[in-house]
Amino acid sequence: AQKITQTQPGMFVQEKEAVTLDCTYDTSDQSYGLFWYKQPSSGEMIFLIYQGSYDEQNATEGRYSLNFQKARKSANLVISASQLGDSAMYFCAMREAGGYGQNFVFGPGTRLSVLP
Amino acid sequence: ETGVTQTPRHLVMGMTNKKSLKCEQHLGHNAMYWYKQSAKKPLELMFVYSLEERVENNSVPSRFSPECPNSSHLFLHLHTLQPEDSALYLCASRPGQGSYNSPLHFGNGTRLTVT
Numbered sequence: 506a507q508k509i510t511q512t513q514p515g516m517f518v519q520e521k522e523a524v525t526l527d528c529t530y531d532t533s534d535q536s537y538g539l540f541w542y543k544q545p546s547s548g549e550m551i552f553l554i555y556q557g558s559y560d561e562q563n564a565t566e567g568r569y570s571l572n573f574q575k576a577r578k579s580a581n582l583v584i585s586a587s588q589l590g591d592s593a594m595y596f597c598a599m600r601e602a603g604g605y606g607q608n609f610v611f612g613p614g615t616r617l618s619v620l621p
Numbered sequence: 622e623t624g625v626t627q628t629p630r631h632l633v634m635g636m637t638n639k640k641s642l643k644c645e646q647h648l649g650h651n652a653m654y655w656y657k658q659s660a661k662k663p664l665e666l667m668f669v670y671s672l673e674e675r676v677e678n679n680s681v682p683s684r685f686s687p688e689c690p691n692s693s694h695l696f697l698h699l700h701t702l703q704p705e706d707s708a709l710y711l712c713a714s715r716p717g718q719g720s721y722n723s724p725l726h727f728g729n730g731t732r733l734t735v736t
Binding site: 536 | 654662664677685727728
């Protein structure tokens with residue numbers, strides 16, 4: 506069984522500062538994908554960034570980057586230069602490789618609050 | 622505007638009612654999903670359809686009945702629900718098998734309240 510752990514139920518960050526949201530995962534698969542999503546209060550889940558298990562470089566997407574440490578099974582999201590609009594729930598998710606390879610497992614999420 | 626549209630956005634129903642949630646995607650994707658999001662719980666996968674065939678049924682009670690008439694539409698038929706079924710129901714789609722780095726594309730969700 507796969508599992509995603511996000512140990513920070515809530516985080517605060519000052520506007521314009523950087524923040525790291527933790528994610529660790531548990532899998533016996535060699536091939537897997539890791540995804541981060543943002544969920545504002547409106548409810549929509551917004552895809553932010555992807556990291557493949559075989560990718561040697563850490564993924565980056567604008568102000569978002571992923572600190573991928575495969576041996577430690579961690580995939581932390583780094584948000585640089587935080588903005589007030591970054592206040593939201595953030596979910597780490599993993600796609601399994603076996604079977605249809607279509608199942609995504611989500612962590613419990615971290616609520617980020619950006620302070621002015 | 623999202624490529625995945627869910628209706629209705631909000632639904633209040635009694636325990637004896639029958640209702641349906643609708644999801645439509647205009648992204649040309651072959652796989653569609655229903656997730657349940659309850660307060661203080663991780664997203665729970667309910668069903669996955671790939672090319673209109675159900676490929677995942679995550680031990681969901683029979684009072685939830687999915688239907689996928691074509692690759693663009695997904696329904697969730699509800700009957701004799703319980704108050705604990707109150708949650709945000711999220712529909713998602715993605716290109717399909719083989720597209721390993723493709724994310725799920727979500728709709729805005731239906732906020733369901735069972736009274």
